[in-house]
Amino acid sequence: MNRVLWTIIGAVLLAAGVLGLLAGFGTLSFVDKQQAVLTQDMVDAWNERRIPALAITIAVGVLLALLGILLLRSVLRRRGGASIEDMHFEHPAAGEPTLVHGSTEVASKALHDALEEDLEGDRQVRRAAVRLTGSADHPQLLVRLAVTEDADIGRLAGHLDRAVDRFTITSGVRPEVSDVVVRMPWRTSSGPNSRPSSLSAARRARDERPATPQGQATSPGR
């Protein structure tokens, strides 16, 4: 979205700048290069319809401010929308005969923490950050994993699938894995087989930041 927006803005600015230059150099036959930016005709036209013109200007100003708010919201909004709400289970379920009655609340944070802890159970995973979004019926799962520098991604995918299966059994919720991002922060203490070059060292320095959910976007090119 941002890329399209800025391509359009770039094209508009380029066109406006070139038109200004052409007008200034007298290349445009329908524009007098010696005229002012704000001509007497423009001023007269404004003065003739002053009140409607001011009303339109106010409307345009408010519209621009609203566009600014919308753009700011879309840029700052968390990927995938809000996290799922706390879950509420009634016992018995409708139509189920039983003598025991009650209800259970499962905090959304507890679900997140449980899945993160399970994911961090694998020795390849240094840190896991998950986010369950959407409705409790069809939640989407976004996963960020900081893994060891020698992690086997195939094995990691298997671990993730099994963790999601366990999560489904425990919570009764089957999330759809919509986004998994893996990052391999480089440890300063290299393994015995590593032979650091100056370039590798530079890359290490560049990428030593740990993976955080806020620090990662969810998909490329969008």
Next chain:
Amino acid sequence: MRTTNRILSIVLALVLLVGGLVLAIEAGTAVNQAPGLVPRDRWYAWARDLRLDSTQFLTISAVVAAVGLILLVLQLHRWPPDRVQTDNDAGTPIWISRASVERRVDAAAERVGVRHARCTVRGRPARWRLRLRGVAGSGQSDAVLQAVRAELSRLCAPPDTDVRLALRMPSRGAR
């Protein structure tokens, strides 16, 4: 590039928000000829005096055109992907940062004797290619390619990922 666009968008949003509000307030105060937030009269006089062939107007136009051109070039340029996708057929697709892939391949190549290994990943996130440069002895290409392929396999890269080696022979003094 994504981060740059994000910052630019935040700046644009704030400019729109503040500019729009100032415009609306100015127009509102102008109804009663009341003083506003900006020096309206001075700006009006400036726009009435500024001619299209003046140096000031031409400079402004040139700067606007240059900014537009820079923005267009930046947006249309094919930047390397921030992250790449693993093999779709191997189950849940996973995104790995490009820098991580490059580092892993560098390290794999260095383990089989390549010096100054430098891997670059280019292409699209779902279909990427890899180029490895470095210094290695003659006849090492096959071993290096095998090591790179093995590392890509551990990274679950798509099996048809294009790998190109550009290995230089060590200089005489370094042998």
